[in-house]
Amino acid sequence: MSLKIILIHPPIAKCSEPPAGIARLSGCLKTNNIRHEIIDANLEGIFFLLQNVSYKQTFTDRWTTRSIKNLEHNFTALKSLNTYQNLSRYQRAVTDINHLLNLAGESCNVDLSLADYQDKYLSPIKSTDLITAAEKPQKNPFHPYFQNRLMNALEKNPDFIGFSLNYLSQAICTFAMIGFIKQINPRQKIILGGSLVTSWINLGVNRNVFGNLADEIVAGAGEKKLMEIFDIGNNLTDCLPAYQDFPINKYLSPNPVLPYSSAQGCYWHKCVFCPENAESNAYLPLETPRVTHDLHILTGQINPSLIHILDSSISPSLLAAMAKNPPGAPWYGFARVTKHLANDDFCLSLKQSGCVMLKLGIESGDQSVLDQLNKGIDLSTASSVLKKLKKAGIATYCYFLFGTPPENEENATKTLDFVCRHHECINFLNLAIFNLPTRSLEAQTLATHDFYEGDLSFYKIFEHPFGWHRRAVRNFLEKTFKKHSAIAPILRRTPVFFTSNHAPFFCS
Ligand code: SF4
Known part of the structure; x- marks a missing residue:
């Protein structure tokens, strides 16, 4: 054959x-x-x-x-x-x-x-x-x-x-x-x-x-x-x-890591800056019983040290299913900041199911920016979620985005304040400068030009409505944000190159 x-x-x-x-x-x-x-x-x-x-x-x-x-x-x-x-x-x-x-x-x-x-x-x-x-x-x-x-x-x-x-x-x-x-x-x-x-x-x-x-x-x-x-x-x-058929023990992690995807696309799908939205990707989840079944079988086959749930955002129903029916190994992935996570019992049940770390896209510490980004996040809920996760013993890898069209330096300073106020609940940080997706609605309303000369580029450079351009944003991040005494230690413990892929091993 x-x-x-x-x-x-x-x-x-x-x-x-x-x-x-x-x-x-x-x-x-x-x-x-x-x-x-x-x-x-x-x-x-x-x-x-x-x-x-x-x-x-x-x-x-x-x-x-x-x-x-x-x-x-x-x-x-x-x-x-x-x-x-x-x-x-x-x-x-x-x-x-x-x-x-x-x-x-x-x-x-x-x-x-x-x-x-x-x-x-x-x-x-x-x-x-x-x-x-x-x-x-x-x-x-x-x-x-x-x-x-x-x-x-x-x-x-x-x-x-x-x-x-x-x-x-x-x-x-x-x-x-x-x-x-x-x-x-x-x-x-x-x-x-x-x-x-x-x-x-x-x-x-x-x-x-x-x-x-x-x-x-x-x-x-x-x-x-x-x-x-x-x-x-x-x-x-x-x-x-x-x-x-993979050389499963050769990868650079302690014991095998099992990556698993339960869905294509994102169930929220509304953040204006996100390619999921700009590309109109459909949300195609697997049935929850199928996911828990797969995870049990794969965990039995591979005996992973860690399960990496690859979803853009693990749905609340899957989080609940995993809490009820643990996959059999420590696990981590992206979750949205929702009220489900602002609950002691729920966070504890996640921890008991093996959840070692959640990646959270909080993006901004300014509510008006979050609202204009259509993030669907309430900052008081975010604050509560961070504290509940900390209490339950689940580490957090938090993502913040700077230089979005509705943000100016004053808004970014509120993000700085938010991170400082919660620095004890944030284990790792990812700080990114906003890129404008070519296909986003905003790309049609802002003055733009090509990001780089390239027919395969996903992003465009834009004239920031408040003049909060990339260079100014970068300066703010490098000279103010990253240097803050509450933030610098978080950045220092973020694993180089492997970042969130290795971060959970520091939380075991
Ligand atoms: S929750 Fe995350 S993946 Fe989903 S639309 Fe927003 S940024 Fe994109």
Whole structure:
């Protein structure tokens, strides 16, 4: 029986857990007895660069020498929970590993890290640059890794090779790998899917923009497209994500982390700044009993140290179901600030179900800003939620957004006050500067111009109604907000590069 498809997760993405999208496709293919293989080219590529490249002879400074000497030790450290008891030990292991990865990218003019890929000359939001990456795959820092790996894959004569492209940091490597495949076998059929591709199509990007590099471009759930391509009925309902074919113990986290998605889209779907709203993404949740069932089975199979619920926002009904029917391992994810969480008993039941951390998009400490953003958050509820979660022993990773159209410096100062007043209830912080989604309603009412020159960009630069422009916002964040004595310690304990993916391990 021939190999039907090889599914590839390209670099760069955080390598702390297996990719959930491909696991879902693999589960679907297994259920339907379609022969397939998985390549986590992100994990393999990162390890390959760290362990094999020639920079080891070129650099002799003390940091590099120490990083090379301690590489295996640092891998082991990130897989041990003990390391997460000692922040400086953890940060040293991560920054040393990252340093080597960064050096590996240097000769290719790529600023490479454990969380990002920035090519000095090629932009992931320009289709012409992605095509250039495909035309010159040997210039990609991962070429020494993928040339042999993909040659071996091609020898298996797969009908299709599918790429799951979810982040901009994966785009250039994805196209370099596709270009390499097409150089070896121009007739090899390529399927390109993933959430980034879905967003591009929703943005109105022409499916032919990449020429004949991709034979199929898939927007939305890949399972349906695969069933259509392989001409198989519609047996999608019983598919459990399959992690058996992933090198589950190799990811840089203590024991396996199980990522699981219970829904596509967001049940709230109304925040004016959010791509979920701008792209009009439908909310497609799985039935709650199905989710709790899946989590039990997967936890039994994998024995994870942590479950990562990937939903944009875990619905209150799913939170309640998990509290009632615990998944069997510690878990975390995004939740909206709602009245459900301002309840001692509910928070306690979540804690008892294994909830170690909730990520909360609070965005602003000014009620008028929140109202204009259509966030649906009441600040007094947010205050109560933070205190109840703290009392229950659930850590919080709070997200705040600066420079939105209704915000000025006075409003941002109220956010500063809010965070200071709740600093004891906030374990980790994410501070972001607002980008205006091209498709948002606001983009039609504000004076705008292109964010960067790029036909694949999701954002536009805009004239801020109060002159609260990015540079002023950045100054406020760097010189005032981050320097505050109540806030600086929170930022210092936020894990470098892996951020929220590793934060729960500091809360156990
Ligand atoms: S709750 Fe989060 S995911 Fe949902 S619309 Fe608002 S910002 Fe977007």
